[in-house]
Amino acid sequence: MNDTAIKNFCTWARNTLIEQVETRMRRFSVVEANALPEDATSVDGMPLSPDEQRQRSELLRLQREVGHAALAERAAYTWFNRLVAIRFMELRDYLPCRVRMLSADDGSFAPQVLKCALDVQIEGLDASRVMELMQTGDDEALFRCLFLAQCDELSSCIPGVFDRVGSAMELLLPDGLLRQDSVIDRLVTSIPEEDWERVEILGWMYQYYNAEVKDAFFKSKAKETPDTIGPATQLFTPEWIVRYMVENSLGRLWMLNFPESALCQKWDYYIAPDAEHEDFIRIDGPEDITLCDPACGSGHILVYAFQLLFDMYVERGYREREIPQLILEKNLSGMEIDPRAAQIANLALAMCAREHDRRFFGRGVQADVLVVAPTKFQRDEAGCVIELPEDAAIMADQQFIDALEHLDEVGSLLNPTEAQLEALRADAARFAAEVESDSLFGRGLGVKLQDALRVCEALARKFDCVVANPPYMGSSSFSPFMSKWIKKNYPDVKSDLFSSFIVRIMDYASEHGEAGIMCPFVWMFIGSYEKLREKMINEKTITSLVQLEYSGFAGATVPICTFTFHNGYVDGYKGGYVRLSDFVGAAVQAPKTREAIANPDCGYFYRRNAKTFTQIPGTPIAYWASDALLNAFEGGKKLSDIGKPRQGLATGENARFVREWWEVGLDREKFDCKSIKESLEWIACRMLV
Structure with missing residues (x-):
């Protein structure tokens, strides 16, 4: 496997995808200081379809939740991950459509799916939309349509990797996917097909994708966070x-x-x-x-x-x-x-x-x-839980609540006790029942407790x-x-x-x-x-x-x-x-x-x-x-039984009392003494001078 080629591609792809995702974010006014309202119907004169309005609204919510930079990073990796997954599958003939999505049969960067767009069998693909795009000759738009349809089909096969079409991340799929030197072009041409024969390449690509982030973290000597x-x-x-x-x-x-x-x-x-x-x-x-x-x-x-x-x-x-x-x-x-x-x-x-x-x-x-994943409970300024009522069973164990809120750091080190599990089960059952009756605490708390219980039972x-x-x-x-x-x-x-x-x-x-x-x-x-x-x-x-x-x-x-x-x-x-x-x-x-x-x-x-x-x-x-x-350690006599080791003769401050040979003047040096006696006699004479 060509580690250098893979590492170079992944490092470059991360930076490129983040830049391209941020371009899409600006295009739809998903920016840090957003002047447009969340329900805007157009951006800079560009009308938004109902789907785009919904997607933009969801992205703005995510931006408030995780921050602008983290959202861009998440979107970039989402598309990196999906491109890599599809590349692996097309080379193994695992795609349900049995057609290469990113390359040609000869290995070149010429997506085979564009040549058979009318015949390709992708579940949920809008054939009329494909025909329309083929008539306009817009290969970029056609490829985007086919690629998203393929992702949608794979969402039912591998939902942990692919989302259903229409998800908010769809809005941040970069432009120019068919351009020369695009991420797809380099993915296809810079990594030899034989390197994709083993599934371990997926893990290597993930590690190399994060290499710069990892190096920057340890170089900064910063404290870890859930993101790092x-x-x-x-x-x-x-x-x-x-x-x-x-x-x-x-x-x-x-x-x-x-x-x-x-x-x-x-x-x-x-x-x-x-x-x-x-x-x-x-x-x-x-x-x-x-x-x-x-x-x-x-x-x-x-x-x-x-x-x-x-x-x-x-x-x-x-x-x-x-x-x-x-x-x-x-x-x-x-x-x-x-x-x-x-x-x-x-x-x-x-x-x-x-x-x-x-x-x-x-x-x-x-x-x-x-x-x-963590379960976050709302807190007041003093740090007290306010979403959970005071008589909730887990309220008796604040340290357990703290661990649940920091599971993105603690992770599988958490070892829930049976008492903690029982308290969590009781609360989850109680608030699950109240959710059905539209209680004061609402659906959010019941879902949070169920998620926390699912994770803790797995950890136990x-x-x-x-x-x-x-x-x-x-x-x-x-x-x-x-x-x-x-x-x-x-x-x-x-x-x-x-x-x-x-x-x-x-x-x-x-x-x-x-x-x-x-x-x-x-x-x-x-x-x-x-x-x-x-x-x-x-x-x-x-x-x-x-x-x-x-x-x-x-x-x-x-x-x-x-x-x-x-x-x-x-x-x-x-x-x-x-x-x-x-x-x-x-x-x-x-x-x-x-x-x-x-x-x-x-x-x-x-x-x-x-x-x-x-x-x-x-x-x-x-x-x-x-x-x-x-046996010597077990039956022998310890040195400490005989005496206590000491350092012996020492100046206590070498820099002050010891001189290197080049620090002594030539008139105070003699190199031709034949014996210790002669050297001592010479020193005695010099001291009398």
Whole structure:
């Protein structure tokens, strides 16, 4: 895959689309200081159709809600996302009309749909309008009509990505889509068709689209906000690490239940258990397995889990076309605070399903990717809730209300208690009933409570397997609310988001479930994570771990490890560890990991019972430590028992008392002394002068 071409296109496309969207906003007087009333029937002498009036009114409402710049950003990404989705589908012949929308058969930028506009079968397309536009020879208007009709048809197939025609965003679809050097032109011509063969390109494009936003955030050293925390913490997981985590969690669960299965022979990163044990979740077949990624981003982990589950269903004799629906309905769940990333995850899983079931788009099946969105309650100037009545059940838990209002920051770290869920259920039921009778509090409150309940019940679920590349963000970048909330809810791991997620994943996983995580490896050694290590060692079981070389992760200078654990303690279990510290560069990390797994005698593969790490003060995950070294810590005498180390002779202020050789005059230097005695005699003479 040509990463450079993709990154260059995505960065350019974002800036170009934002500029073009803002041009459309000015054209329809959706501006920051709007002089025209919301119900205006014309703009600068240009009459507005009833649909345009409605769309403009909705855009003005959104502008007041999120701000002008955020609205432009949202619209730009909406069209970027849809163009990328259609491009992927047309190259795989997945579009329902079976006609290329953006390119010609030969790959050039000449939309095939324009040549067969009268014959193309797109549900809801106005044939008379197509005929009218063809007669006028206005290809731009014709393409716009066909493109929007295609988006409308896809809205029933992938509603998380496409809206019904007539939505407000339709008004902000840029002009000049067929021009040379347009976004569509570059999308078609700058990225080779072979790069679109794998669905992972969708996730890469999302990350590159946000690259400038992410860089600007960390350069500014600003505190995170709901608008920045998603893009700032997005980090695409390398394919080999995804495979390693999924194979040693989902794959491990499968092999423990079906040791006769041959599937593990296809898993290059699977580390077989050191011995049989009885502590695992029993399943009768693939339909029994649940897997969640609680910070799913663009869905890379879910996509590979889909592939493994598909193979499991096939091995058990299921028919191929039935499997995608079963996987999406029974097996996979994702959670994400960034709705744009969630769109990509939905799209990627839909593409996986369509690959195996050509009628999938007509089945009405949606992936279970939850956008963890906040529920905002109105407040007075003192910050008190005024929309909820004082006798509402959740009013007794102000901290819970605060968390609901900040779910676009807290996200899937929220772990609702049963008492909180019961209170929310009671309020949702009460106000849902009052909505029907047009109560004082109105429909808005009932809908808000139902949405909050839906999200919280999803956050309270347990899963057989949990796999994640959680967000990395240090506490120095937390907003005031986030800093206070993390300290209260994750006091032992409050210094970073990733460590908080490790603890939360322990709760998402069912008892004796399997988990896989990619994160910075600082948790393995640094004193501030000692309590996390103790919890992991004493209450869980590390089944495997790969420690990458310091520069072994492409895309960020982060010391990375990836590991899997069993959500329960298995006495005496020896996990498999791979140490890549001696192999420099991202390109060699995957092959060296495969080599170690295939040849445990390679010298950098280790088997170790994690309980032995407790022999070393601070409990570091020192899996490479020899038995002799561990025994020395346990049975040897500590230096502190003998004496207290001190610094020794020191000037206390080197800059004042120590001189470099070039700072001394030549008359006070001698370079030809034959011995220390001669040099001392010379110094004594100089002192007498």
